[in-house]
Amino acid sequence: MEEDGALLGAIARGSKAAFQSYYERHAGRLLGYVLRVTRDRSLAEDVVQEVFTAIWQKASSYHAAQGTPLAWTYRIARNKLVDRWRRGPPVAPEAERPVLALVQADPELSMSLERALEGLSPEQRQAVELAVLGGYTHEEAATELAVPLGTLKSRIRMALRHMRALLTE
Amino acid sequence: MMPVNHPPSERLLAYATGAADVPLRLLLETHLSLCPACEREVGRLTAPGGTLLEAVPEEPVPAGLFERIWTEASQREPPRPVEGVPLPPSVLAELPPVEGWRWHTVPGSGSQTARLVREAPGGCGLFLVRMKPGARFPRHAHRGGEEGMVLAGGVWDRGRFLEAGDWGSAPPGSSHELLADAKEGCWALIREECEDVRLSGWRGVLQRLV
Numbered sequence: 001m002e003e004d005g006a007l008l009g010a011i012a013r014g015s016k017a018a019f020q021s022y023y024e025r026h027a028g029r030l031l032g033y034v035l036r037v038t039r040d041r042s043l044a045e046d047v048v049q050e051v052f053t054a055i056w057q058k059a060s061s062y063h064a065a066q067g068t069p070l071a072w073t074y075r076i077a078r079n080k081l082v083d084r085w086r087r088g089p090p091v092a093p094e095a096e097r098p099v100l101a102l103v104q105a106d107p108e109l110s111m112s113l114e115r116a117l118e119g120l121s122p123e124q125r126q127a128v129e130l131a132v133l134g135g136y137t138h139e140e141a142a143t144e145l146a147v148p149l150g151t152l153k154s155r156i157r158m159a160l161r162h163m164r165a166l167l168t169e
Numbered sequence: 170m171m172p173v174n175h176p177p178s179e180r181l182l183a184y185a186t187g188a189a190d191v192p193l194r195l196l197l198e199t200h201l202s203l204c205p206a207c208e209r210e211v212g213r214l215t216a217p218g219g220t221l222l223e224a225v226p227e228e229p230v231p232a233g234l235f236e237r238i239w240t241e242a243s244q245r246e247p248p249r250p251v252e253g254v255p256l257p258p259s260v261l262a263e264l265p266p267v268e269g270w271r272w273h274t275v276p277g278s279g280s281q282t283a284r285l286v287r288e289a290p291g292g293c294g295l296f297l298v299r300m301k302p303g304a305r306f307p308r309h310a311h312r313g314g315e316e317g318m319v320l321a322g323g324v325w326d327r328g329r330f331l332e333a334g335d336w337g338s339a340p341p342g343s344s345h346e347l348l349a350d351a352k353e354g355c356w357a358l359i360r361e362e363c364e365d366v367r368l369s370g371w372r373g374v375l376q377r378l379v
Contacts, residue, residue, distance in 0.1 A: 012247065014247055016239070016243075019239070019242070020235060020239075023235050023238065024235075026222075027230045027234065027235070028227030028228055028229065028230050029222055029223070029225050029226075029227050030222070031227075031228040031230055032225040032226050032227050032228040033221070033222055033225045035228055036225070045231065045234060048234070048238075049234070049237060049238050049241060052238045052242065053238060053241050053242045053245065056242035056245065056247070057242070057245055057247060057248055057259070057262045058248075058259045058262065059247070060247060060248070060258065060259065061198070061202065061257065061258075061259035063208060065205060065208045065209045065212050066201070066208050066211055066212045066215065067211070067212035067213075067215045067216050067219055068216070068219045070219040070222050070223055071212070071215040071216055071218050071219025071220075071222075072215070072219075073219075073222065074215065074218035074219055074221065074222040075185065075187065075215050075218060077222075078186065078187030078218065079187050079194065081187065082187040082188070083191070086190070129217065129221060130221075144224070144226075
């Protein structure tokens with residue numbers, strides 16, 4: 001993590017070598033995430049290209065106070081994905097769109113949503129983060145969390161019921 | 170000096186989750202460049218995203234992707250500050266070149282505005298406002314909401330004096346006037362919903378005629 005911060009510092013000073021190192025450390029993971037959201041490899045590669053171009057341009061604005069370099073990179077990727085979604089045909093999968101729409105539709109609700117997420121058990125929150133926010137299919141999320149598919153679905157169902165209750169209080 | 174007035178938490182959350190539109194995102198990034206407290210809060214809100222990205226299985230990266238990226242990135246210089254424009258370089262990098270900004274004078278007020286970003290016709294826009302020392306931006310009404318921040322100097326707005334980094338907002342349907350600091354004047358960055366600001370009095374008549 002410290003190494004990532006140092007690499008961003010060097011990128012801000014114009015180092016191509018540091019830029020390439022940062023790319024080699026995170027491009028695969030970033031492509032994995034974007035691909036899960038877009039379900040389109042060519043589009044995902046374009047988004048990854050945009051994200052790294054933005055990293056090259058904005059590295060000087062990164063400060064450790066804004067979170068880890070990976071969290072900062074995730075935010076850039078989310079913004080690029082949402083920009084694409086706003087500009088053209090939707091790229092977010094069905095699983096993700098309702099949450100995004102919910103947050104966009106009502107800023108006050110977004111704070112309640114954050115609180116509702118905080119109120120979940122760790123297992124429920126993990127299931128929601130992967131299968132609802134992360135763009136995983138239920139099968140992929142079940143594999144990732146090493147639980148039977150039925151257990152995962154039940155956790156999501158319980159989590160959503162709990163969140164719905166909190167959001168409609 | 171640290172800002173005293175901050176964006177509401179839900180705006181920071183919208184920024185952290187990618188739900189902020191482009192004008193709001195650029196406005197918040199500018200505030201964060203001046204406000205360590207909000208920067209820390211955004212860091213806290215973004216942390217789950219970093220954890221999520223860390224947990225995502227890697228995909229094989231196609232050969233040649235880095236070269237493609239480098240060809241694109243290397244054509245763009247890392248952003249530099251622009252003399253006389255109090256915006257952070259990372260925000261300037263996302264705006265049209267400074268030379269292309271079209272400044273509009275608000276008649277008889279010592280103030281000028283330039284639209285930097287427009288989401289869509291009738292959508293929200295991002296504006297830069299510069300006011301001479303002691304300038305009075307005339308009373309105006311907002312059909313949509315207004316959010317903004319002071320970039321440099323200071324301004325009186327409804328009994329409050331806002332300085333660099335301070336955040337202010339005006340709800341839909343409200344009206345107000347602004348008075349720039351008598352010595353330093355004021356630069357402000359403003360996000361307008363609906364891009365519909367109606368000046369009062371003779372300036373309003375002029376605005377409608379134009």
